[in-house]
Amino acid sequence: MKADPKGVLTGSHFIDGDHACAEGALAAGCRFAAGYPITPSTEVVERLASRFPTVGGIFIQMEDELASSIAILGAVWGGAKAATVTSGPGFSLMMEHIGLAVMTETPCVIVNVQRGGPSTGLPTLPGQADMMQARWGSHGDYEIIALSPDSPQECFDLTISAFNLSERFRVPVFVMMDECVGHMIERVVIPDPDEIEIVPRRLTDVPRGGEYLPYRLDGDLIPPMTHAGMGHYPHITGLTHDERGYPAMNAETQDTLVRRLCDKILKNADDIIEIREDGVDGADIVVVSYGITSRVCLPAIREARAKGLKVGWLRLVTVWPFPDRLIRELAGRVKALVVPELNLGQVYYEVERCAQGQATTHLVPHAGGAVHDPEDILRVIEEAAR
Amino acid sequence: MKADPKGVLTGSHFIDGDHACAEGALAAGCRFAAGYPITPSTEVVERLASRFPTVGGIFIQMEDELASSIAILGAVWGGAKAATVTSGPGFSLMMEHIGLAVMTETPCVIVNVQRGGPSTGLPTLPGQADMMQARWGSHGDYEIIALSPDSPQECFDLTISAFNLSERFRVPVFVMMDECVGHMIERVVIPDPDEIEIVPRRLTDVPRGGEYLPYRLDGDLIPPMTHAGMGHYPHITGLTHDERGYPAMNAETQDTLVRRLCDKILKNADDIIEIREDGVDGADIVVVSYGITSRVCLPAIREARAKGLKVGWLRLVTVWPFPDRLIRELAGRVKALVVPELNLGQVYYEVERCAQGQATTHLVPHAGGAVHDPEDILRVIEEAAR
Amino acid sequence: MSTQAPPAPTCEVHNPTEQWLRMDRIPHIWCPGCGIGSSVNCFTDALEKSKIPRDNVSIVSGIGCTGRTAGYLKLDSFHTTHGRPIAFATGLKLANPKLKVVVYSGDGDLFAIGGNHFIHAARRNMDMTVICVNNMTYGMTGGQVTPTTPLTAKATTSPYGNFEEPFNLPYLAESCGAVYVARWTSFHVRQLSKSIREALLKPGFTFIEVVAPCPTLYARRNRLGAGIDAMKYYREQSEIKNGAPTRDVALGFQSKIICGKFVDTSRPTWLEAQVQQHRAVLGDKFTLAENWEGVGEPRED
Amino acid sequence: MSTQAPPAPTCEVHNPTEQWLRMDRIPHIWCPGCGIGSSVNCFTDALEKSKIPRDNVSIVSGIGCTGRTAGYLKLDSFHTTHGRPIAFATGLKLANPKLKVVVYSGDGDLFAIGGNHFIHAARRNMDMTVICVNNMTYGMTGGQVTPTTPLTAKATTSPYGNFEEPFNLPYLAESCGAVYVARWTSFHVRQLSKSIREALLKPGFTFIEVVAPCPTLYARRNRLGAGIDAMKYYREQSEIKNGAPTRDVALGFQSKIICGKFVDTSRPTWLEAQVQQHRAVLGDKFTLAENWEGVGEPRED
Amino acid sequence: MSRTELRISGFGGQGVILSGMIIGKAAAIFDNKHATMIQAFGPEARGSACSAQLSISEEPIRYPYIHRPDILIALNQDAYTRFEPELKDDGLLIYEEDLVDLRPDQRPTIRTCGIPATRIAEELGRKIVLNIVMVGFFTAVTGLISPEAIREAVRDTVPAGTEEFNLAALEKGLRHGMNVSANT
Amino acid sequence: MSRTELRISGFGGQGVILSGMIIGKAAAIFDNKHATMIQAFGPEARGSACSAQLSISEEPIRYPYIHRPDILIALNQDAYTRFEPELKDDGLLIYEEDLVDLRPDQRPTIRTCGIPATRIAEELGRKIVLNIVMVGFFTAVTGLISPEAIREAVRDTVPAGTEEFNLAALEKGLRHGMNVSANT
Amino acid sequence: MSQVEKAKPKIRGEVIVDRERCKGCYFCVEFCPTDVLAMSEDFNLKGYHFPEIIAADRCTGCGLCGAYCPDFAIFGHRI
């Protein structure tokens, strides 16, 4: 499906990542957003608040992030594509509803513009320390999708991808920005609507009043949806439920349900995962990075190459599901993996895990509040090369 | 320091893990608890509500878990030892305040009696799928301590340990129970008060009105505390702060602060970590487990041994900080590590990471709602042996 | 122990509630004499009489015994998280203004953990009907104290008697701006049904408190007998005072229960106000979503 | 651009507020003409006059411009999370009943995200004084709409004018059971100081709303001029009506501001009620914590 | 084998959990054995079926679950139907005589002892002590627990003020059990 | 080198970010170059020092930070003091003549161009366009951006209704810059 | 409402009990305005007493029993 022209601001814009993200949502067909202001993400909802009334969308500033994160789920069941936007402290408040979205298979997009944490931390300064939280922050077992843009253009593009993936897999998708990318201003090219591919909601074809089972599979691991008002009377619950959607509290139903919820992501991982690379083939050392850090590490790689080291650059556009297989294979081919991130080790642990001792792994930690000095990354590359 | 006899119900009791946990808190000197009912943890607060008025303690049922989890922090700064108790959905709501407790270095205990998730899931049935959440559920970088009892007796003992560790390291400590252990009834022996070792709060010796810097170190990585009313006028904030406790929003202060907060746990990991083992020396295969699963795996190990396999049993009493070094060394000595847990892979990932490919690692997953059939564990042990 | 199993009634007539129920989930989990079931009869009766097409009605519950209501009704039904049904309902309503959204939940759900959403939705005059079954306890989790437990009543977490002043729910609702506020007990089935019907048909935030027995936990712990004893108490101790000032209708332990319709007023709903404001300021640039036709047009009431 | 730097005043007399401030943190971050600073003068003056020893006073703030207050006061001071200062204060107070606990925070913090804690603490008559600097916007995050933004006022997230009815804070506080409720503007420095003093000295949940300018965001976006223009508006458009029914004191955009002490009543605080109930039921088994002496004894007020 | 595994089952309100609790306490606290009890909660812990697993052993109990109990105490038909099949072939079935009809093809290797516990309790004037009667009966017919221990356990467990009454119920059960034992 | 790095600094209210925005937009949108701007927010983004980093390049810009700018636009003394040292030795310093006093030992290798932007703006009747004057001046003295592009960028950026006024300010700055260029 | 239109001297009704669904709460018996019902001595399969119709002719079909019944086990209607 092509994008609805109403929401698409075709043209070249010199805007920051937050604004680009809002435009991405609009282009993706998002027509409902509930949010609660928090630096450095507020510009996203501010832009939506000002743009929505002109395209038939609704922004509501809810009383808090708990409310925002469940209001969007309500809106989705009401028929909208919906998103909420926040930053660390607000993200922490959304954890319960991430679980609800997973359990009820409610497609939605949650944007987290990461700042320095923990707690109130560094409200206006960057961090990348909510990456594991995106994966593990809600109770129970589940899988989600998380994308990490490294430019305003990607804030636009990946927000569209996020909506598309959420619709395809009926799962909450996180756009894990960081303050740098959120506040960085660059040219963002918004294509014509008919160049923007949109995944429409996959609705059941059971007619009004027909016998619709909300969680009956239909070919793949993802059941088709319905909306309130379509005459299907689904029951939607966060309790463990059977294919009728009815609570069925026993280990068997749990096993069927929770495994499917994970499998629909894990078994489609290859299809979901996007990476970018440069010079990875034949490299001895690969720098694995994401978000702003994938740009910050470039001078270090350039320098290292200039010094004769064979250094590859691998960027995780998709951080979750983690590219286990890819990193495992890569570790078998290289000497070392270097992971700079604006945290004291998060995605690094995944790299370490997948490397399985085949390659050495090297974290270049940073507590946040700024970006790495490329020198620090260079130093670790050189160490790793030794 | 010895336990205050007022709270210690010396003697043998036939009680469940929830009740034992409450008695552990009382014995540890906890005199304030804020909670919000949730199955299967409610018995803990119910017992506290009934016991506290007789020992000069206060229980307050707050309006929600957000409130409970910060009310205890207030109580700690008011001079009390304090705890809150919850289960999955409530735990998800506490994430923001875990970050605040870490950042302000407020000693406190949070009990999570794990049920089946995600979302409302299986309210009355067991799970162990909040383990990673305990480690990563709040935004930003931090380290905490998490203990995992496997019997009512340990619910008592480890709750005392939790309070003691929280005071030693000024960090929130989690008692990660599971529904099985919480509702299992066994003999719990509560010793005489003078056999119970209690770590008192380490308060500053700066006199009233003297110049007290809330985060000035004093020999180790853990600054001495003060309480409201002691005439020190500390400023306590969740913002990145300097040793005066004043907000200082820059990367340098962030680095100093956040690294110390992590280091005080990581550098003392050997001191903190407790494990139990049986037959690990000389084993080919070691089953790594925690909580109820460490008891459920026993028939499988017995059977495997009967079949001539050299199988060791390793139980993580402390799950966080994770015993990296121990598992790494172990992986160097054995053929395989088998990890049964009531989730689809959480602590397993840590084992896989630390094994570094030296030993094979095998997850025995279970979606929760019941415990493993020991046969399933046996099967994986046998597979691993091949 | 039991007589021979009697034949199921064979007649063609059916319990009028049944058509609104997911009969494949009956019998429900509620205890003997629990008041929730009675309130459901009133609700379905009101729905019936309101003539609102079934397909346009959504029911949203939180977690609790009352929260299970959504799961028994053959409507688009959502069983959300504890305390958050109003916030979910807000999104649902705004995404599809044609829906009549009903929030059906317990006192703990709506007023302990969910209190903030209640007061904000009332303030916003968010278009929904909130029905609170107030059994003065947390039923689902085993009888803890709630923000509506009367003073001195016992609960598992107030084992020596509650000493916290409860909310006066109608007063709270009115002070936040609810346009319709009523209280009935589960004894007042006719009045309750009528009130629910009025609320369903009224735009804006409408609130009905249903005082109802929880014999298993609240009543047992307070030695108040079975459900029927609660019902007799309601019969004897209720006083209907339509239009009573809400500040005067607080409830005490086994005290008189003032029932009635207390507030019935009118102001623009959130959606109406939004459309009006945006249309006024943006003029032609303002775009109405496809499914909002008529929203923000003048209405008579 | 500037005249020669003048010598710092050398006299011995000091600004009376200074002794209550962490002077090593002054100048503060508040903008020129921001009303928060004026309210701080009133607070410190009230503290001084209340004669409560400094060591017994704790101040708890949430996150926001107003939330920075705790950090500037030389008191035991806690800067918590957004919306939660009242819940933190509850624990603080209960762990050490000797403390006078003051919550000082903004309208967004206390009534958007923090609304639930407010209504519950008021209901419980939890012993604390809550001072809300109501600048009708989220200052710290750049001027978004709040639950107190008047209708039609512009904010970054209501760019075409606010269409959500705001809370009437005194009415809300009263309906939940606050024992002392007053509203002043930052123009009413004398009355505000007196009110704060009364509130500090009164057991139970006491609430003071301080309407104050945010020239940088709220006023600028609404073209209302500088701080001084807001102050003149307060001077001209305020009407003092002590004892006014709280339901009648709602605020509109640049409308008349009803100020005064609206509620001044008395009932047992949470701690008192707890001690009384437990003592009555448990008798000798009831144990008072060491630091609660006197709590629950009859008091005169 | 030093471990005895026991399932107690009935419907909510019959005091299933409490009876397990008392037996377990008698063993673990007053007879100095080891005992582990697992409570099975229905989704809502009210009304419906209710069951407890209890292991009693001379040694510490590590694996706490039971799959093939040595003893089944069935307080209603449902419990019998559901759990009798898992009872060991040489197991013992103790049942509420008035509420359980044994199947005609009941495995003959299984020893069965019925007691009209509800009726006895009603005769005593309070139906709710049927579980205590049953506990007494169990004590007598199994000999697993000493009568002194079970008396202590009852005294220690029931609400203050009801001790004597409950002990009377216990004695009824014990006596009934002695007779049955004698009879078998 | 195809990349030019630029720091703009002053205090909040001088329109630092907006001027960076306009220059960047002129380059990226209307001159078809690449431009990346990084905004540095103070803790509270109000009042205090304010600064932007802007890179303009013929190639796509990957590493977005600047350490040794080619050009510094200093709108107040503080900005000059803080950022002049990091300016490249052959860099260009553009400054608000009335608000910045150059140090007597100002590095001679650095080209300096001052403009009384505030005064010019005040003469135009609105002090707040000082940043637009400065942008015009910058355009003229650096030649980095075409005058057409900068005009488009101003038109596209300033609030509707204020275009003409801002363009007038821009021209003032441009003209002032031409003269200076001519003079140097 | 149509039933009311024909102003019959005595309104007749019918009450139908699904005794297996009944949980014996007694509401219908207590609140039937014309005392049509009484609690049976017998139990249903779940072990609850259930209402018996002791005076069918007194039933006005007012529907109150059904409105009260929390278990959807009884209802009355006009005939």
Place this chain on the structure above:
Amino acid sequence: MSQVEKAKPKIRGEVIVDRERCKGCYFCVEFCPTDVLAMSEDFNLKGYHFPEIIAADRCTGCGLCGAYCPDFAIFGHRI
């Protein structure tokens, strides 16, 4: 309060300005009841106008200027 006791015909006060702390909000000038203050034409180092004392003898030391000043930059007291 001691100052009030000596019922002097004219209450005298002193006002002290810390001009570098001032942010030029004008509150003190506007609300001084006896018009002791006026905004200076000059700027302080931060670039703000600050209050000048134009009629020290009119100061009653009422303290209002200090009570208003959001920047703790002025205060008046009785002498």
